[in-house]
Amino acid sequence: MPHSVLRYGADYNPDQWLDRPDILEQDIELMKKAGVNVVSLGIFAWATLEPEEGRFNLDWMRSIIDRLYEAGVSIDLATPSGARPAWLAHKYPEVLRVNADRKRQLFGERHNHCYTSPVYREKVRRMNQTLASNFGRHPGVIMWHLSNEYGGECHCELCQEAFRGWLKNKYGTIEALNKAWNAKFWSHDYPDFSYIESPAPHGEHTVHGLKLDWKRFVSHQTIDFMKWERDSIREIVPDAKVCVNMMYFYNGIDYFEMAKEIDLASWDAYPTWHKPSETLEQTAADTALMHDLIYSVKGEPFWLMENCPGPTNWQSISKTKKPGVNILAGMQTVAQGADGVLYFQWRQSQGSSEKFHAAVVSHDCREDNRIYMECAELGRILKDISFVAGEKREKQAAIVYDWSNKWALEDAQGPRNKGLGYKQELLRHYTGLRRQGVDVQLVNQDSDISGYRLIVAPMLYMLREDFAGKLRAFVENGGTLVMTYWSGVVNETDLCWLGDTPHQLTDVLGVRRMEIDAMYDGETRRCVGEGDELPSSAQGCLLCEVAALEGAMPLMVYDEDYFAGAPAVTVNTFGKGKAYYVATRFEPEFYVPLYRMICRDAGQSAWPGDLPEGVMVSRRGAYTFLLNTLPSAAGVVGVEIAPYGTAIFREEDGGMTCVYNQKEFKWSPVGR
């Protein structure tokens, strides 16, 4: 894929407007004016493409692809499997999903097909191959948008059989499976694979190993379906490039696994900008963590496949974006490694459930509409900064984010069934690191962690032996590890590790876990600092782990309750590296001085050092972006950054030169 440009565009659903040639005409005009150079075409167009089984209606799409291409707009062509036509569901009910309560869904909605059904697979294959043979070699088609937001699970008999087959393949014998799941508990041993059923509210839902493997299977089966779609296209167009649009902290698919099978990772971002309980910087930081995850799943530039240029319609309160914030959101995306910024959707739908969801072109069809004007301005800016396209990101710090760990952690039953707030824990470390200007990527237990200087493992409850080995070698060779409470507790089938924990790492960390006290909401335990680097006092909450010191040096200790004096933060030297242990959860502010100290000790220096509140930093290759999340100008390193504006610096001759300073986007309702 050429990296000479940043891609800019939207989901384009012209099948909703085929009886309005004037609208289709205006679309092309407005796309050109807004700097649009790519659209994701026809994501939900199956009923228009194949109105009756086997009768294809492609002329409209051919003419639209031609006209887009002539206008300089490339096509990310969708396979329409995300929603099926009514004839398909009625004739072949097996394509409809069965819920966990074993009830089959009726036709309706979308994203709800069975991933196993041979009929669905065959119909999808035929559809995809029809598209591929008609349009796959069109010079305008640069990418395939496989389905839409794959997700969910199906409990039909076909899926049950596939699950049993997957387990057989994994465990070989039923004895091995029973052992791995500790099925003896409550006499739940399975006599044979044929007895196994997916978890159900009115059936088995207490065997943790079963639940974990079901989640793994659903992820596997969804990816298998995606590969089926991909391969059906590649049979016709062998070099077809494919992408999928992933979702915000989506739990159901291991995106590290999915990313191995695609050419381009992308995701759909819908932050609640201007939520009164958060600063814009906090909202942006939450989005930033996702951008970094999507960059990391392939370790390559990604696309933001969808974002909303104005208010959504499905959040509990759908607010407008203040003037300049849509541009800021786009710049943030590019700053964190995206080569494409797209919207859902190009033109606002006239009816049905998303009619009030903002789009680049609103119901008023006007080009002096604020949303359109700001989108067009971002189109110009992205053209101006196309020099960053294709730039990769340096490996500095990595946070361990592992789907199997998350699945097991959430299902643990104890010590806090009220919720462990895994994401809050991640965000504390992430924000602490990002405030130091350190670039963060995410890794899982299969990742190669060499090349990073700092690895953070928050709540790595499920710790595989091979990964514990990698962490040990990493520290031994000079790396810095930060591990927290509730790590190294269970193995990969969710059986508790016997012996000292964190499993296999007590000598690396210099601490050994003895017990864990769970806190009610609002309950805290005072901790005090032992040196002058960390705050003299801080509050532990959520879980307070009581650990024995086995060589580590305490940096913070508990100062109340029966465990007063026990370590709350420690550091240990191991080999050429250092390992920190954080035995409880602190207030978010604590992680700023914590990571200032850790990053400095790890030799992780970042330019421009401590940043003013509200200014965020991110870098790609030789470029460093400073993003101002404030509604007022910010002065940083002698440069004035406009309200909600971005300045880009390039490393040159050992110094930093400002190579782009974005103008403020101003808009007022007065006088219009």
Ligand code: GLA
């Ligand atoms: C998702 C879907 C889109 C649209 C948007 C609305 O991301 O992929 O089709 O429904 O949500 O925000």
Ligand code: ZN
């Ligand atoms: Zn099914």
